[in-house]
Structure formats: C-alpha cells, structure tokens
Amino acid sequence: MIQTKLTVTENIHLTADVCRMVLAGDTSAITAPGQFVNLKLDGFTLRRPISVCDYNENTVTILYKIVGHGTEAMEKLPAGTEIDTLLGLGNGYNTEKSGETPVLIGGGVGIPPMFNLCKKLLAEGKHPTVILGFNKQSEIFLEEDFKALGVPVYVTTADGSYGTKGFVTDVLKDLDYTYFYTCGPMPMFRAIEKTAKTSGQYSFEERMGCGFGACMGCSCKTYYGNKRICKDGPVLEREEIIWEAHA
Amino acid sequence: MGSTRVTLSGWELDNPVIPASGTFGFGKEFSELYDINCLGTFSFKGTTRDERFGNPTPRIAECPAGMINSVGLQNPGVDHVIAHELPEMKKYFHKKVIANVSGFSVEDYAYTCEKLDKEDQVGILEVNVSCPNVHHGGMSFGTSPEAAAEVTKAVKAVTTKPVYIKLSPNVTDIVSIAKACEEAGADGISLINTMMGMRINLKTGKPVIANKMGGYSGKGIFPVAVRMVYQVYQAVKVPVIGMGGVSCAEDVIELMMAGATAVQVGAANLIDPFVCKTIVEELPAVMEKYGITNLTDIIGGAHHG
Numbered sequence: 001m002i003q004t005k006l007t008v009t010e011n012i013h014l015t016a017d018v019c020r021m022v023l024a025g026d027t028s029a030i031t032a033p034g035q036f037v038n039l040k041l042d043g044f045t046l047r048r049p050i051s052v053c054d055y056n057e058n059t060v061t062i063l064y065k066i067v068g069h070g071t072e073a074m075e076k077l078p079a080g081t082e083i084d085t086l087l088g089l090g091n092g093y094n095t096e097k098s099g100e101t102p103v104l105i106g107g108g109v110g111i112p113p114m115f116n117l118c119k120k121l122l123a124e125g126k127h128p129t130v131i132l133g134f135n136k137q138s139e140i141f142l143e144e145d146f147k148a149l150g151v152p153v154y155v156t157t158a159d160g161s162y163g164t165k166g167f168v169t170d171v172l173k174d175l176d177y178t179y180f181y182t183c184g185p186m187p188m189f190r191a192i193e194k195t196a197k198t199s200g201q202y203s204f205e206e207r208m209g210c211g212f213g214a215c216m217g218c219s220c221k222t223y224y225g226n227k228r229i230c231k232d233g234p235v236l237e238r239e240e241i242i243w244e245a246h247a
Numbered sequence: 248m249g250s251t252r253v254t255l256s257g258w259e260l261d262n263p264v265i266p267a268s269g270t271f272g273f274g275k276e277f278s279e280l281y282d283i284n285c286l287g288t289f290s291f292k293g294t295t296r297d298e299r300f301g302n303p304t305p306r307i308a309e310c311p312a313g314m315i316n317s318v319g320l321q322n323p324g325v326d327h328v329i330a331h332e333l334p335e336m337k338k339y340f341h342k343k344v345i346a347n348v349s350g351f352s353v354e355d356y357a358y359t360c361e362k363l364d365k366e367d368q369v370g371i372l373e374v375n376v377s378c379p380n381v382h383h384g385g386m387s388f389g390t391s392p393e394a395a396a397e398v399t400k401a402v403k404a405v406t407t408k409p410v411y412i413k414l415s416p417n418v419t420d421i422v423s424i425a426k427a428c429e430e431a432g433a434d435g436i437s438l439i440n441t442m443m444g445m446r447i448n449l450k451t452g453k454p455v456i457a458n459k460m461g462g463y464s465g466k467g468i469f470p471v472a473v474r475m476v477y478q479v480y481q482a483v484k485v486p487v488i489g490m491g492g493v494s495c496a497e498d499v500i501e502l503m504m505a506g507a508t509a510v511q512v513g514a515a516n517l518i519d520p521f522v523c524k525t526i527v528e529e530l531p532a533v534m535e536k537y538g539i540t541n542l543t544d545i546i547g548g549a550h551h552g
Contacts, residue, residue: 001280003521040518045465046309047518086520207305207455209316210517213276215269216292216321217307219300226300226321231276247303247457 001088001212002029006037008081009059011074014141017066018109019075020053023083027060032092033117034183034203034235037062038211040084041073047086048074049211049230051183051203053112053142054119060087063112063141089211090234093117093201098126099178105168105192107133107184111142113203117181118149130154131171133188137162169195186246193243202241203234221245249540251530253287253509255486256409256434258343258370260287260509263499263542264527267490267513268293268347268373268413269318273332277516278339281524287509290345290373291332294363296355298324308446308455313465313492314514315444317458320349325359333368343370347413350398357401364406372408373488374398377415377440389415389440392427399431409434411488416468416475417443425479436479437488437511439472465514468492473505480506480547496526496533506547 006023013019023037030052037060038047048070054061064071077083093113098121106114111132121128129152134140136159146153154171155163164171168184169191180200182192189202206229209217213231220227222240227233251262266277268290277283301321308315323332325348336344346363350356360372376398377389388394395412402410412428414421416439425436441462446455454460472491480487489507493499494515502510515522530542539545 003280003519044309045312045314045518046307207307209307209314210270210520212520214272214520215307215316215517216272216301216318217316218304219306219318219321220304221300 001086002026003084003086005082006060006085008077008079008083010079011077014063015139018063018139018141019066020061020063021074021077022059022061023085024059025085027055027057027087029088030055030060031088032094033120034092034113035088035090036211036234038086038089039074041070043073044070046209047211049089049208051113052116054116063109065109086211090230091232093181093203093235095120095124095126097179097199098128098181101127101129101177102179102181103129103131103172103175103177105131105133105172105180105182105184107168107182107188108135108139110182110184110188110203113183114181115142115145118146118151122149122151127151129175129177131156131168133168133184134162135159167191172196190243193238196238200238201235202238204229204236204246205234206230249531249534249542251534251542253543255371255488255509258409262287262527262530263503263507263509264523264530265289265345265488265509265511266516266523267511268345268375269316270513270516273328273336274340275335277520280520283339284341285527286342286523288342288344288370289340290347290511291328292322293320293347293349293375294322294325294328294359295320295349295351296325296359298322298327303457305455305457306461308461310444310446310463310465310467312467313463314517315446315456315461315463316441317456317461319458325362329362329366333366336368343368345369345371345373345411347373347375349375353397353401356398357405360402360410361405364408369408371411371435372402372406373411373413373437374402375413375440377413377417389424390418392424395424396427396431399428399433403432411435411437413437413440414479415440416471416491421475422478422482425483429483429485433485435486435488436483437490438479439468439475439491442468442471464492466492466494469498473501476502476507477505477549481550494522496529499526499530500533500537500539500545503542503545504547504549506550508546
C-alpha cells in the first residue's frame with residue numbers, strides 16, 4: 001500500500017448514476033485485479049473505498065455509482081483535481097486457480113473489478129466468459145468494453161429489456177466453466193452459491209474504517225478464521241465463506 | 248534545541264506521541280508504511296482474557312467531524328498476544344509498548360494484567376474501564392468510582408508495572424472517578440475514551456451500526472478531551488495521558504497545556520496512516536512557533552496564572 005496524490009483526468013457518466021473516473025499518478029502499488037483504492041474527499045471524514053476497474057503504469061480507472069453524499073461529491077470533481085489516495089489495498093483475485101475457461105460474473109456496480117481481471121486472465125492465455133447482470137437496459141455499462149477484449153459476453157436484465165431476461169444465474173446454469181469469479185450484491189451471491197458447479201472467488205463489500213487492516217471495522221468470520229474484508233479480503237474463496245455470517 | 252522528551256512513571260519517551268489502542272493494531276500494518284520507532288510508544292489493541300470476535304457488522308458510521316465504531320474489542324486473547332503478537336512486534340518496534348487491557352469482571356482484568364505484567368516489552372498497563380461497546384462489560388466499571396477503584400486495586404495487587412486507568416467520558420463527574428482510581432493505587436490516568444453516539448440511515452430508517460450505538464471519536468470530541476484532561480489534571484497528582492480527537496501537533500500541545508504528560512492519537516490514524524509520524528516531525532517547529540523549549544515545561548500550563 002502507498003499513500004499518494006492522484007490527479008483526476010476524466011470523470012464522466014456512463015449511465016444516469018454510474019460514473020467513470022480516471023486518475024493519473026503512481027499506480028505501482030496495485031498488484032492484482034480486485035484490489036481497491038481509498039479516496040480522501042474534501043469535507044468527508046472517512047475515505048471512500050472504490051474497486052479498481054482497470055489500471056496501467058500511470059493511470060487507474062474506477063467506476064462508481066452515486067449512492068450517497070460521498071459519491072455525489074465525487075461526481076462533481078473536475079479534471080485536474082488532486083485526490084489523496086491509498087492504493088494497492090486488499091488481496092484481489094487470485095488467477096492461479098482459474099483453469100482454462102473461468103466465468104466472470106458481475107452484478108451492477110460489482111462489475112468493474114471484472115474488467116481488469118478479464119484482461120489478466122486473457123494475458124495468461126486463458127479463455128474467460130463474462131456474465132453481466134443489470135436491472136434494465138438503461139443501466140448497462142462496460143458491455144462494449146468487454147466485447148472489445150474478444151471474450152463471450154452475456155448480459156441479463158431483470159426486466160428483460162435487454163439480453164437474457166432474468167438474473168446472471170439464468171445464464172450461469174447452462175454454462176460449462178472451470179472456475180468462477182464474482183462481485184455484486186448479496187442476493188446475487190446467494191443465487192450463485194446455489195447454482196455454481198465449481199470453486200470460485202467472491203469479492204465482498206463492507207463498511208470500512210481505515211481500509212488497511214488497522215481498525216477491525218470490517219471483520220468477518222470464515223472457516224479459515226477471522227478475516228478483515230479490507231486487508232485479508234475483499235476476495236474470499238467459496239470454500240471459506242460462512243454464509244450465515246453475512247446479513 | 249529544545250526537547251520533546253516526556254516521562255511517564257519513570258519511563259522516558261522520546262516524544263509524547265502515542266497511537267491509541269484500537270486504531271493501530273499491534274503496529275504491524277503501520278510498520279510496513281514507516282519506521283514506527285519514531286513514536287514515543289504505542290498502545291496496542293485492547294486485549295482480553297479470551298479471544299473475541301466482537302460485534303456484528305456494520306461496525307463503522309461516519310460523522311462530519313469523526314466516526315462511530317462498534318468493533319466490540321475484537322482481539323486474539325492474551326495468550327495469543329503473548330505467544331505471537333509480542334514476539335512479532337520485536338521485529339519492527341524496539342521500544343516498550345503500552346498494553347491495553349479490557350475485561351468483563353474484576354478477575355478478568357487481574358488475570359490478563361498479571362500475564363502481561365511479566366512481559367519485558369510492556370512499559371505500562373493501560374486498563375480500559377470505559378469501552379462503551381460491550382454490554383455487561385467495561386461501561387459499568389468506568390461509570391462508578393467504586394467499580395473503577397475495585398478494578399484498579401485488583402490489578403495493582405498482581406502487577407509490578409505502572410497501571411494507568413483509561414476513563415470513559417460518558418459520566419457526569421469524571422473527576423470523582425479519576426480520584427477514586429488514584430486513591431486505589433493507579434499510577435496514571437488515560438482519558439478520554441470514545442463518547443457514546445449513534446447515526447441513523449435516512450434511506451432505511453434504521454441505525455447505521457448493527458449494534459445500534461457505538462463510540463464516537465475524531466476531531467469532534469477534542470474540546471471535550473481538553474476539558475476533561477484539564478479537570479482531571481487539577482484533581483490528581485499522577486500523570487495524565489490525554490487523548491480524544493487529536494490530529495496535529497498543535498492538538499498535542501493544547502492537551503499538554505491542559506495537563507497531559509503524553510498524548511494519544513486515535514481515529515486520525517485510520518484516515519491518514521502517516522499522521523503520527525507527521526506529528527512527531529512537526530512538533531519541534533510548532534514548539535518553536537509558540538516559544539516552547541522543553542515540552543515538559545508546558546504540562547498543565549493552562550492552570551497557572
């Protein structure tokens with residue numbers, strides 16, 4: 001983990017309430033897809049933890065949904081704004097266990113970390129398939145970006161306005177895959193847990209104090225012992241998750 | 248060249264800056280960011296007789312000038328701390344530490360303190376009688392002079408190291424509790440712990456924190472800390488470690504003027520992990536700005552004249 005100043009170079013809407021922010025600066029501390037950054041915004045006490053969608057040597061891209069005062073303030077930040085950032089936080093996804101044909105399942109604002117994960121798996125010579133779940137057509141983002149990577153992309157919408165009508169598991173149940181990676185809301189996790197036929201990794205969300213393992217604000221019980229979502233997670237393996245411990 | 252040195256019960260610290268218990272773990276996460284030997288010392292994660300997972304999540308709520316936590320004393324238990332955390336700590340921290348201890352009965356406190364008292368790395372036992380998060384727990388000891396004194400006596404009876412009692416601000420008369428602890432043999436007083444607080448999520452209409460209430464800390468409580476340190480300093484002869492919303496070198500000096508011999512930094516560590524290093528580095532310049540040569544000279548200075 002490092003603390004550094006990153007500069008906003010882009011901050012645009014992808015949908016009515018999902019935005020993409022590109023931050024430029026020292027990204028060397030990011031080591032795996034699925035890690036997050038923790039942003040100090042003027043006027044707010046605690047930092048905002050946001051998952052990394054994509055990164056290279058000089059920039060990191062985050063996608064965020066406007067859900068509260070913090071993300072409302074983020075939406076208004078113009079290019080050129082400097083943000084005090086902690087980055088390289090969390091364990092991230094482990095791609096070693098993926099096998100040849102993993103499936104990546106993202107639900108809503110849980111989709112962003114799947115993007116860099118998909119690129120990493122491709123770089124490792126693997127053949128990922130992507131399932132993106134939304135409520136309705138107007139909420140869709142990143143579909144074209146995933147298609148541009150040349151991977152099979154399935155989109156589901158709960159209201160049937162685009163792609164497969166239903167949920168990500170309506171696609172997942174008919175797929176063959178060697179492993180799964182997912183990020184999204186808890187109801188989707190529970191559906192995947194009932195449907196998935198292989199091992200996999202889930203990325204969890206929790207209210208955090210520090211984001212780097214000091215305050216024990218985001219602890220959860222696992223079959224492998226107590227873990228801090230921010231430091232030992234946010235990615236947990238299917239086999240260790242105690243589902244009763246997650247409300 | 249002035250001096251930042253201060254002395255707590257015969258233990259001389261290079262400076263008065265001490266990360267507070269519960270915001271610094273056992274130091275490891277911070278030692279990966281900077282050499283934490285620049286600190287006066289630190290107070291490690293509140294330790295209990297047995298391992299505790301703590302409260303359900305969410306445990307954290309943001310406030311405009313601070314945060315509420317309801318961690319609930321998650322810790323691996325005193326045996327694990329002695330067997331694993333302290334030996335590990337030796338690799339990255341070469342000073343003595345403050346051992347922060349909590350309990351749910353007088354016997355618990357005595358048991359845990361007696362064990363930690365035997366550890367060379369421990370410089371002071373800081374007994375938390377004020378953690379507001381645990382039902383039937385610390386709260387009741389810290390809110391009554393008799394109960395606080397009882398814990399103090401029990402711990403003093405089985406230990407040799409200086410015992411500092413860490414007090415709750417959630418009381419009507421903090422002075423009477425501090426005096427009761429001093430009379431029971433306390434070697435010092437730490438204050439203030441977090442203040443009870445609560446937030447409600449307007450969208451759900453329900454408390455943000457799973458346990459409903461928690462301990463409010465951060466900048467918003469600093470004036471309360473200054474006031475209580477001032478009051479307690481006036482009433483006791485033992486040293487006071489001041490804390491509560493400290494986030495910069497000026498805050499350290501203000502709490503020392505109120506009566507603190509050393510100062511702990513809590514919630515600020517969670518927002519800026521380098522804040523204690525920054526405070527240590529900025530202290531000499533801030534001292535110079537206010538014409539302070541030796542930090543010890545200003546302790547309780549606000550009481551004079």
